Amino acid sequence: MTATQSFYHTSAPPGLTGIKSWLLTHDHKRLGIMYLGAVFFWFVLAMFLGLMLRTELMTQGRTIMDAETYNAMFTLHGVIMIFLFVIPAIPAIFGNFFLPIQLGTDDVFFPRLNLFSWYLFMIGGLFAIISLFVGDGFPDTGWTFYVPFSVQDSKNVGLTVTAAFILGMSSMLTGLNFVTTFHRMRDKSMGYMQIPLFTWSLYATAWVQILATPVISITFVLIILERLFSIGLFDPDKGGDPLLYQHLFWMYSHPAVYVMIIPGMGVVSEIIPIFSRKSIFGYKAIVWSSMAIAVAGSLVWAHHMFTSGMSDVSVFVFSLLTYLVAIPTAVKVFSWISTMYKGSIEMTPPLLLALIFIFLFSIGGLTGLVLGAVGPDIHVHDTQFVVAHFHFVMFGGTGFAFFAALHFWWPKMFGIMYRFKPAYIGASLTGIGFMFHYIPMFILGMQGMPRRYYDYLPQYETGNFLAGFGGYLLVVGMVIMFVNLLMSFKQQVLAQADPWGGTTLEWKVPSPPPVHNFIKKPQIDGFPYDFTKVTEPSQKRAK
Amino acid sequence: MSSQIDRAGIKLGMWLFLYSEIILFGGLFVLYAAYFHRYPEFFAEGGRELNRVMGAVNTIVLLLSSFTVAASITAIQRKAKKQAVGFLIFSIFCGVTFLVIKYFEWGAKIHHDIYPNSETLVSGEPGLNIFFGLYYVITGLHGLHVIIGMILLTISLVYVLNGKVNSSRFSMLDNSGLYWHLVDLIWIFVFPLFYLVL
Numbered sequence: 118m119t120a121t122q123s124f125y126h127t128s129a130p131p132g133l134t135g136i137k138s139w140l141l142t143h144d145h146k147r148l149g150i151m152y153l154g155a156v157f158f159w160f161v162l163a164m165f166l167g168l169m170l171r172t173e174l175m176t177q178g179r180t181i182m183d184a185e186t187y188n189a190m191f192t193l194h195g196v197i198m199i200f201l202f203v204i205p206a207i208p209a210i211f212g213n214f215f216l217p218i219q220l221g222t223d224d225v226f227f228p229r230l231n232l233f234s235w236y237l238f239m240i241g242g243l244f245a246i247i248s249l250f251v252g253d254g255f256p257d258t259g260w261t262f263y264v265p266f267s268v269q270d271s272k273n274v275g276l277t278v279t280a281a282f283i284l285g286m287s288s289m290l291t292g293l294n295f296v297t298t299f300h301r302m303r304d305k306s307m308g309y310m311q312i313p314l315f316t317w318s319l320y321a322t323a324w325v326q327i328l329a330t331p332v333i334s335i336t337f338v339l340i341i342l343e344r345l346f347s348i349g350l351f352d353p354d355k356g357g358d359p360l361l362y363q364h365l366f367w368m369y370s371h372p373a374v375y376v377m378i379i380p381g382m383g384v385v386s387e388i389i390p391i392f393s394r395k396s397i398f399g400y401k402a403i404v405w406s407s408m409a410i411a412v413a414g415s416l417v418w419a420h421h422m423f424t425s426g427m428s429d430v431s432v433f434v435f436s437l438l439t440y441l442v443a444i445p446t447a448v449k450v451f452s453w454i455s456t457m458y459k460g461s462i463e464m465t466p467p468l469l470l471a472l473i474f475i476f477l478f479s480i481g482g483l484t485g486l487v488l489g490a491v492g493p494d495i496h497v498h499d500t501q502f503v504v505a506h507f508h509f510v511m512f513g514g515t516g517f518a519f520f521a522a523l524h525f526w527w528p529k530m531f532g533i534m535y536r537f538k539p540a541y542i543g544a545s546l547t548g549i550g551f552m553f554h555y556i557p558m559f560i561l562g563m564q565g566m567p568r569r570y571y572d573y574l575p576q577y578e579t580g581n582f583l584a585g586f587g588g589y590l591l592v593v594g595m596v597i598m599f600v601n602l603l604m605s606f607k608q609q610v611l612a613q614a615d616p617w618g619g620t621t622l623e624w625k626v627p628s629p630p631p632v633h634n635f636i637k638k639p640q641i642d643g644f645p646y647d648f649t650k651v652t653e654p655s656q657k658r659a660k
Numbered sequence: 661m662s663s664q665i666d667r668a669g670i671k672l673g674m675w676l677f678l679y680s681e682i683i684l685f686g687g688l689f690v691l692y693a694a695y696f697h698r699y700p701e702f703f704a705e706g707g708r709e710l711n712r713v714m715g716a717v718n719t720i721v722l723l724l725s726s727f728t729v730a731a732s733i734t735a736i737q738r739k740a741k742k743q744a745v746g747f748l749i750f751s752i753f754c755g756v757t758f759l760v761i762k763y764f765e766w767g768a769k770i771h772h773d774i775y776p777n778s779e780t781l782v783s784g785e786p787g788l789n790i791f792f793g794l795y796y797v798i799t800g801l802h803g804l805h806v807i808i809g810m811i812l813l814t815i816s817l818v819y820v821l822n823g824k825v826n827s828s829r830f831s832m833l834d835n836s837g838l839y840w841h842l843v844d845l846i847w848i849f850v851f852p853l854f855y856l857v858l
Contacts, residue, residue: 226669293676301669331680335687339797346776348793350691355793356786361694365687 123532127632129224143228144632148235149214150530155239156206163197164595166190168588171554173571175585177578184571188257189272191569193249195260196277200284201242203511204373206519207380208326209238209291211526212319216295218623219313221304221641223633226297230290237287244280248273259569261370264351264362268343275344282337285330285369288376292326295319306641313621313645314403318383321407325372325379328415333369336362363425367418375414377511378478379407381518382449385471388525389453391619392468393460396646399452406445413442423491424498432491439489446482450475461652465617466540470521473548477513481506484559499569502562505555513551520544520598527602528612532629535605539597546594553587618651667831674835678842681805685846688798692853695790702787706795707857709774711765715855718761719847725754726844729813729837736820739827748817751840755810762803766796795854802846809843812836 124146128138139147170191173180182190213231217224225231249255253272256262267274299320303312312320339362342348349355351362390397397403419427419435427435453475462468484506487493497503528534557580562568566577573581615624622639623630696703732747773780774792781789816833819825825833 226666227673230673289680293673293680296676297669297673300672301666327676327680328683331683332687335684338801342797346796348776348797349782349789350793350797354786355782356695356699356790357793358694358698361691365690368687 121627121631121636123627123629124632125629129228129632141232143224143232145213145217145225145228145231146530146630146632146634148231149210149212151235152205152209152213152238153530155242156202156210159197159201159242160206163194163202164592166194166197168592170194171581171585171588174573174581176582177575178572185257187571188569189255192257192259193245193255196245196281198511199260199373200281201238201245203377203515204284204288205238205291206515207384207522208288208295208319208322208376209234211315211384211522212291212295212322212380214530215526215623216316216319217298217302218626218630218634219316219621220298220302221307221622221635221639222298222302223635224302225294226302227294231294234287234290234294237283237290241280241282241284241287244276244283248276248280251276261366262337262340263366264340264343264359267340268347268351275341278337278340282334285334285337289326289330292323292330295323296327299323304639304641310401310404311641311643311645314386314397314400314407315380315383315621317404318379318386318407321411322376322379325376325411325415329369329372329376332365333373336365336369339365360422360425360427363422364419367421371418371421372411372415374510375410377515379410381474381478381515382407384518384522384525385453385474386449387619387621388467388471388521389456390646390648391617392463392465393457394463394618394648394652395456395460396644396648397452398455398458399448400644400646402448403452406448409445410442413438413445417442420489420494423494436489436491440486443482443486443489450479450482465524466535466537466544467521467525467617469541469544470517470524473544474514474517474521477509477517477548477551481509481511481513484509497562499567500562501558501566501568504568505558505562508555508558513555517548520547523602525617526623527605528616529623529628529630531605532612532627533605533608534610534612534616535602536608539601539604543594543596543598543601547591547598548594550587550590550592550594554584554591555587557581557584557587618648620647620651621645665829665831667834670831670835671838674838678838681842682846685798685801685849688794688801689849689853692794692798695787695794696857699787699790702785703791703857706788706791707854710795710855711768712855714761714765715851718758719851721754721757721761722844722847725751725758726841728754729840732820733830733834733837736825736830736833737827741820741826744820744833745817748813748820752810752813752817755806755813758806759803762799766799798850799854802843802850805843805846809836809840812839 124144128134129142129144129147133141139151142148142151169181170187173182173187213225251273256267256270256272256274256277258267258270258274262274262278267278299312299316339350343351349357351357351359353359386397386403417435417439419431420439423432423436484502488497488503488506524535524540561577561580561584564577564580566573566580612628614627616628617624620642622635622641625639626634626636728747728751732744732751735741735744735747769775769792770778775781776793776796781792813836816825816836819832
């Protein structure tokens, strides 16, 4: 190892020791690790809840829980996965850790605000836990909190909505921090077209967070006010319109889908060129497509409401806009594939996970077009087909990108390397289990089984049983993957500064990085994905 | 580590935050637009019931306070600490005045049995209920922002007094001022939407 001490041994601000050096830290890397711990806890909890839900559905009638528990449980699963895992996972963990390093700077622009965001995240999570145990228990509205049910429901909707409000605040402040860091802290010699793609994707995401989050905040405030004062803004009896709630809700929550997926795309854009030993195909196209998704994705919210009673004109317009989002998305997928074409591909766990991402995400994206078209959507709206679709995108997409990022940056974050073989086994099993789990749901949905139902007709039993079986396979795969990563702490196989042959700045600093990231002023390359230096030694040997 | 303060960066962050505040109110303005489209005549009727004189006075009070906040920032840059303190105290006083007037306005309405879920509104025209529902939500949220703004100005005032805010370090005051202008700006939209609908 190098003579410099890693950030684990130096506190920022200086002079703090023990637990204080974590809880009061301004260091973006420590905050990234702290987010990792919190997010991981929530992910495991919600994964367990999801598994229980599918176990319940494996046989007809009551299997392990009653209908009310089931309703509260799918709400809890949704709320945790959306607000405490998928939205914060990549930006808050890897974004915090790597955005400043990739920009060649020592921290984010507002380090104290960054710490404050972490506390907001923890308080939001705490509120969610409290709402489980006080009053009438966790809401059973589904994570969308649709009125009128969310206003009339006797359960703890108010507290849960407050939790989501606080979590939204945390996410928005992180976005604000990233945009400011991007513009003001970037190394002076780094031009816009020399910024690594992961950072670009975080920048696009941050704008969506700033743009869209306040809309959900006000929507949640309105739910709370309605519950307290019965104003009637969404109550038809008092002149209100429940459809407006859905508009406000999806004005945030659809763009939030891109908050979830764009950073995942950024991760894959980093991994593919490194293990193809070839410059990324269409760098500028990827940058622009990130921004295009962020813009176009903000204008498609009402495609969640085709059956809610909108005018035909709005249905047509929103359907068309939805199709437009597919274009920049496809640009990215084609760019990744073209990067690998004639590359010198080196298989590693992060690459395998990135490839699974491309495969599953493509299926998710294409089935999204089925839902974006009005005709088929009316048929499969609110069925298991929708459940399968968004899990393909959120879990097959963001989830696998998260796993890939974890395997990709693990040696950099902790300075140790994990074993490859169990990682391959875990990743493959997760991928196979995933297919077994969600593909039956596509078929069930086409056959007409609704989502969020506790019980079903006999003809759906085979499909549900198979899906549950796949669910267990999926969880076993993930457990292998996580245990393997955790075992690396015991094995202590030290990682080099650049174990993969990367070219972006984070691979030029020691693993784990020192507290100010760079020992000497970083050298900015003309292009961040130039692999000639990485491939030079092996080409010499070949001669 | 860069030891210089990047004032432009701090301001950029503040602007982004203000932008998010505007979107927050934007959600409510969307509701206003949708319901105004549905109940134009009741919105006009509701608007006539509001006290335009009090609304206009409040507008002037806020505009005046925005000016004095801006003046205090200029004063601190010119090292005129006493002036800056005076302007700030006057601005906070304007905030208090605004809230007092608002209190009397709300009080009068509540006295006439016009408040969310009141008998008059629930049994009356739905359009009027929506108008006053939005009136209470939007002016209430705006009032909350006035209070937050006053807290920020008070903190800035304390910092000016103890010298933490001075002619070379005034980002705190600068940003509080920006926030106060935002509060003012939102009111500039709220005032005609409720008091001047025809």
